Amino acid sequence: MKTQFISFQINSVKCLLFVAFIFFTPHLVYSSYFQQNTEIDKFQYVEFKGEVVDERSGDPIISAHLTVENSNISTITNSEGEFSLKIPADLMNSSVTVSFLGYQSKIVPLNSFTKENNRITLQESVEVLTEVSIFKAKDAKKLVATMLQNRGSNYFDSPTLMTAFYREIIKKRRKNASLSEAVIKIYKQPNDSPKKDIVGVYKARKSTNYDRLDTLAIKLRGGPFNTLYVDLMKYTDFVFEPENIDEYKFSFNQPTKINNRYVYVVDFEELNKSLPWYYGKLFIDAETNSLIKASYKLNVDDKDVASKMFVKTKPKKAVVYPIDVNYQIDYLQSNGKWYYSYGNALLEFVVDWNKKLFNSRYTLNSEMVVTDWETYTDKDPKNDLNYIRPSIVMVDDISGFSDDQFWGSNNIIEPEKSIQNAIEKIQRQLKKRIIYAEA
DSSP states (O other), rough: OOOTTSSOOOOTTOOOEEEEEEEEEOOOOOOOOOOOOOOOOOOEEEEEEEEEEOOOOOOOOTTTTEEEEEEOOOOOTTTSSSSEEEEEEGGGTOOEEEEEOOOOOEEEGGGGOOSSSSSEEEOOOOOOGGTTTOOOOOOHHHHHHHHHHHHTTTTTSOEEEEEEEEEEEEEEEEEEEEEEEEEEEEOOOOOOOOOOOEEEEEEEEEOOOTTTTTEEEEETTTTTHHTTTTTTTOOOSSSGGGGGGGGGGEEEEEEEETTTTEEEEEEEEESSSSEEEEEEEEEEEEETEEEEEEEEEEEEEOOHHHHHHHBBBBOOEEEEEEEEEEEEEEEETTEEEEEEEEEEEEEOOOOOOOOOOOOEEEEEEOOOOOOOOOOOOOSOOOOOSSEETTTTBBBOGGGGGGGGTTTTTTTOOOOOOHHHHHHHHHHHHHHHHHHHHOO
């Protein structure tokens, strides 16, 4: 097992420790993170807001992709199916492609949008895909082996500078306890390159309600790297790679369509279940044998081992362990090549306190969407950003919440209602502080 990003290993278990590295401590001590970039963005753009829903039921479609034609601009809907999309003025004659797993993609001209309340409906795909002749693979494991072999040629094969939006939320039960957001620059290396991706922070803000966390401060270690390392085609060594696929069982599920492309669905499951083990689904493009989506979990039924994997330190009177660990990765295609588009890590932890009747439950959700990209030809990354390490811990900086135009022309994931309420509450608190200070 390779350990270049892992602080320790347990026998032969491959674990995404950087994704779920949390730190429990009764003391509020923070690592240095970044200094906020105060550059004023004067770029001309138009913002559109709306929702993507199922045509038949009207239910919101979560994580639907919206991509702007004639550009590399894209975004994704939030957990309530809502989106915001900022378009440069010179692209207003373009169209937006809206796509999601199992639905027919739709192309919507931008000149048909209004600034608010756009409602885009998607129709479910009803084609009997098992009869489509393009599905030629008969052996699921061989298909996965081909997918891994093609990870160099089927994906971006030159360094790429990506702009992405990152959001990190910590909840106690259903209430928000910490909110972090950032626009970052990713110097993405080709999948077959030994070089690791570099991340720089362009603009960020964070607020934590320590009263809601009681006497326990939780810090999610890794920041944007949490979702970046979910990229199975770049970081194969954390789940499976060509030389260890015999350690997994693979089987075909019902095929589907994504963005009007025929897709194999392969279920996978780790054979050795003596320690926490991976299982999930791979969505493989039938034409190129490329991974275009994956959703997978880590079984953490063994609480003692799982706790050692994920928890760095904790109070002596508390037992801390994960009870649910979920990952998702999406790729999009451009000019015949696929690229990392969206990553999500969702984890739920239980804290059992000695001599307390009820335990505490915390949910840690981090997600990142690539909103724009360009080919990067310079030998070294630009030095005008604050670069971060995989071990980073984001520090509080709430100044950005006072500015309604904080993100400028940068595309972001539209806040769901609970997040928006939290932002508005932070803004009210900041205004009270300013009034108090002036008095």
